[in-house]
Amino acid sequence: MKKIFKVLVVLTIVSTGQLFATTGNTTVHAAQIEKPKLVTNKAWTKRLAKAGYVFVLPYAVKGVLYKNTAAKGGKSYSRKLLKKFVKNHTLFKVRKLTTIKNGISVDLISKDGKYKGYTNYVNGIYNKNLFNKDLQPLINAELKVMVAKDNNEPTSALLEQAQTLASELTGKNKQIADTSIKQLKGYLKHSDLSETPVLLIGK
Structure with a gap:
């Protein structure tokens, strides 16, 4: 005579984001919840990309630059190469800025086109114009506005x-300053991190 077992299957979503099927005292993995979606911040991407190759990675060794090709995704560039980026002040351009829940991923490409990757530290990229002595008074003044x-x-x-x-200011410095003031006004209006003047990225 065959015994018939009635099994009550309860599906529960646990904090790890996985879906499990529980049968009696046995927990069986059933499926996985969809991973957090990557959302491209188009406005912020456009603003940073328009600035061109003005970003350096002074903290590359700490912040890490990951390779983003299909074959090499998720792997960091070697420590030796990261140190080279820092020493040579290798210039990068932002290709895309993506938000992931409360995190940010910045997709970069070097000026010579040899290095492509992403970093999860938005403060890891640094506008080279922050080193410009002629712009220091303006930079400090803009920071005071943002703090206020x-x-x-x-x-x-x-x-x-x-x-x-x-x-x-005059010449190229004047152009940089005028753009920064315009962006600063946008920050005052919207109080959004994405409105931070490009000149101040990394400060």
């Missing part, structure tokens, strides 16, 4: 000071 905004303090007078400093 973040602390819900008045920004009008501080913004005016930054604009005055920008107007005193």
Whole structure:
């Protein structure tokens, strides 16, 4: 005589994001929940990409630059090469900025086209113009504006000071300054990290 067992299968979603089927005292793996979606921040990507090859990786050895080709995905460039990026101030351009839940992934390509990869540290990329001595007064003035905004303090007078400093610059520095002031106003309006002036990336 055959024994008939009635099995109650309970599907539960656990904190690890996996779906399990539980039968009696036995837990059987059934399926996996869809992985977090990668969302490209188009506006931020466009702003950073438009800046061109102005980003260096001063903390590459700590922040790591991962290879993003299908064959090499997930693997970091060698420590020796990362040190070379830092020493030679290798210039990179942002190709895409992606958000993953509370994280950010920045897709980069070197100016010579030899190195492509991504880093999960947005502060790991550094605008080379932050080293420009002529721009230091403006950079400091813009930072004061952002700090005031973040602390819900008045920004009008501080913004005016930054604009005055920008107007005193000439040539390429003036172009960089005017663009930065425009982006700073966008930050004041929206209070969004993605509106951070490109000049201040890494500061």
